Amino acid sequence: MSANQHPGRRSFLAAATATAATGGAGLALGSPAAGAEPDGPDLVELHWLDGVPDTTTGTCWGVPWPRGRVAGDSDFALTDSRDRAVPVQSWPLAYWPDGSLKWSGHCLGADAGLADRLRIRPGRPAEPEQPVTVREDDGELVLGNGTVEVRVARGGRTLVRSLSRDGRTTATDGRLVLALQDGADGDNRVLRQTFWTGVASEVAVERTGPVRAVVRASGHYAVDGDDDGDDRTLFPWTVRLSLTAGAESIRLVHSFVWDGDPATDFVAGLGLRFTVPMVDEAHDRHVRFAGPDGGVWGEPVRVLTGLRRDAGEAVRRAQVAGTATPPLAEWDERVRDGYRELPLWNEFRLAQDSATHFSIAKRTREGVSWLRNAAHGDRAPGLGYVGGVSGGLGFGIRDFWQRYPRALDITGAATDEADVTLWSWSPAGEAMDMRPYADGGHGGGLAYEDNRDGWGDPRGISRSTDMEVWAFSATPSRSRVAELARALTGRPQVVASPETYHASGQFGRWSLPDRSTRARRAMEDDIAGTVAFYAHEVEQRSWYGFWDYGDVMHTYDSDRHVWRYDVGGFAWDNAELGTDAMLWYAFLRSGDPDAFRLAAAMTRHLSEADTCVAGRFAGRGVRHNVLHWGDGAKEARVSESYTRRFLYYLTADELLGDLMRASLQADATFDQRGELRIGPDWFALVSNWLTEWERTGDTRWRDRIVNGMRDIASFPAGLYTGERGGHVGWDSTADGHLPRLDQPDLDGDRNLAMAFLGEQIMFETIELVDVPEFRRALLDFARLAQAPAEERIERYGRDFDPNHFPTIYAKVTAWAGEQLDDPTLRARAWRAFLDDPAGRPWGAPVRVEGDAVLTPVDEIRTANGRTVATNDAAQRVLAAIALLAMAPDEAP
Secondary structure (H helix, E strand, O other), X not given: OXXXXXXXXXXXXXXXXXXXXXXXXXXXXXXXXXXXXXXXXXXXXXXXXXXXXXXXXXXXXXXXXXXXXXXXXXXXXXXEOOOOEEOOEEEEEEEOOOXXXXXXXXXXXXXXXXXXXXXXXXXXXXXXXXXXXXXXXXXXXXXXXXXXXXXXXOOEOOOXXXXXXXXXXXXXXXXXXXXXXXXXXXXXXXXXXXXXXEEEEEEEEEEOOOOEEEEEEEEEEEEOOOHHHOOOEEEEEEEEEEEEOOOOEEEEEEEEEOOOOOOXXXXXXXXXXXXXXXXXXHHHEEEEEEXXXXXXXXXXXXXXXXXOOOOOHHHHXXXXXXXXXXXXXXXXXXXXXXXXXXXXXOEEEEEEEEOOEEEEEEEOOOOOOOEEEEEEEOOOOOEEEEEEOOEEEEEEEOOOOOOOOEEEXXXXXXXXXXXXXXXXXXXXXXOEOOOOOXXXXXXXXXXXXXXXXXXXXXXXOEEEEEEEEEEEOOOOOHHHHHHHHHHHHHOOOEEEOHHHHHHOOOOOOOOOOOOOOHHHHHHHHHHHHHHHHHHHHHHHOOOOOOXXXXXXXXXXXXOOOEEOOOOHHHOEOOOOOOHHHHHHHHHHXXXXXXXXXXXXXXXXXXXXXXXXXXXXXXXXXXXXXXXXXXXXXXXXXXXXXXXXXXXXXXHOOHHHHHHHHHHHHHHHHHHHOOEEEHHHHHHHHHHHHHHHHHHHOOHHHHHHHHHHHHHHHHOOOHHHOOHHHHEEEOOOOOOOOOOXXXXXXXXXXXXXXXXXXXXXXXXXXXXXXXXXXXXXXXXXXXXXXXXXXXXXXXXXXXXXXXXXXXXXXXXXXXHHHHXXXXXXXXXXXXXXXXXXXXHOOOOOEEEEOHHHOOOOEEEEOOOOOOOOEHHHHHHHHXXXXXXXXXXXXXXX
């Protein structure tokens, strides 16, 4: 394996063994230095997540601010560790209720801020020497930065009309392409393909400024010409094109919504294509593909090395380096007289067909054989180049091998115009199959699967692809190709310290690491070990692929030594009990890059592959299943904005902002039932409204929260209202009001109100609105969740068994103890957590090999014989992090 992968077995074994064997003697991964202090009132220190990168194409990030600290219209100044001004562009991401800034977004230009420490504070920003400009010219939007100019069409089948550098056209006719076929590969019949192009219906400037400009285009795919008479419009898409100061590249983030027919629409290829003018002699035209571990594959269109006759050392050196060959007169006479008879290599393809294999092939033209042994490797970074000594186009796709099948195609390299295609879904592999895995559900009793026929429907889910395109003035050196490949795969990211995030008072109740006792060291080691375990499992189980990457699995099958990939609701996790939140809180308190990468990939996956952003289930996510979209239960708790906010605010990612806003559609889709559960449904809606309120300042969303809170507070049973776990009425036109249904209140059925981050949603929201009667209702729920029967009788006039999960509800018990300053409640919370088998750390890993498994694996075997389940891991870590914040004095 290459180094370009998740942490391996060694780091996992070290972390897990430390947890199990030493009882907490090891150092927590990424723990902050002792004595670290929060930033001053008007300054925040920043650093690069993975250390100072060699190069960047620009980066965006977010900074949190405590309530009332910074005015909502503030601008910001950035300096480096030598107190030099660094150009920065800033904008508000979220506001506190008083109008002060909650989160600010910031952007650096290419190769700016490459210092071990950065500082940001309110003030006048420095501007780049060559600011980014945006203008309209003859129906085009023109973006420039003094080096690169890109012309964006205002609509139609061409997205990017031209990309140029220093007045020379590098690429033209940038367009979205799609190939569909009417059946799956292997269906034993002749398949018919049709070809489609993305048609932009709306193009607008979304952001302007001296450091970064963004254009957002949206549209759909339409069939080319009169192909088959198919007049449908398919797969609504958006593309964000951005240009930063100092960059020689543009970034394009493409997202599409799958809305085809699973039985007849099979994506055979999905990509972005550019046309590249080719003006140099064929022997001075070059192709480059980045390989793993800094490797580079580079060859010319006409090869002059390895011939029977030597063209000369200077010629060979130039061909390898990608520089201009000497004049013909300086070549060996025998080569000079016959070089035009040599083959011209016209087509090249790098195809990543799995997470552990890619190949490079080339051929002289369409209709002849490919040479498929040009190169093979494990994990390609996804970066290529085609052009000549006078310039050309570089191109790359992020998460290239992780989201296979991917490909980079070049055709026409020997002609006047080459076509380059960045394939999000490669035509070199099997077509995308979105059909269900079986004819119906298999029941909750054994397979833990929802049976609603026809609801396991992929229509409405989405997926994005992050691409970069460079305008080069010459063929880049091999070292430059390797350097850009590292930047492409590494996603250089600016972050703040755990103390800064914690001091801002956001994301509910969570703690910084505490290693002051043996038991607390054991908890900290378990938190770090759990993150390392899932990083290792992603690699060991190869949880990669276009739709799969970012998710983990739900429950383990120790008999087969595999996760239950084929058993209903036990397969993909879809973050059922807050797996994404577990990873984000682990990052916030530690600064661990591995936790950040895992959490970011999971958030993107959840907000795309596991969530319907359009269609009949718009705004709702999909419960865990064998297929990410396959379960019949469509849940608002899967699509809730609360856990998406981590990535959005940390990276200022605009697409994620779109996806969070799409979750607001859940209000209307709940109308189909006319009822919902207080928890998790209403809590999830509250998180959506909270997010929109803080992003826009629009108090309509706050009012929806307040109206529901007041209704719940008026119910005699408060948060225990309604049977089957808290059902109430719902009408999306009623401004968030929750009518009480004509049914009995909870009498002992399972109550899942707080099982899906509901507690953190409430902990944060209740501090932002003034509804004292709801605070009392929430306190009643929290203090009585794990209380003796007589206390519930005193409050509700009757007893009932709320059937709570001890670890999950220990958090609300601790919160009640904190709010009421009641050490008895806080101690009760710790007892519930520590006595629960689900709350105990897992044992050391065991190596399984031989004929019991296909290949050797490391697996966890719990000391108490309990099944290894991601639900337990997530809630165990979340409970420890929260209890250390709310009941530190009672912690062991």
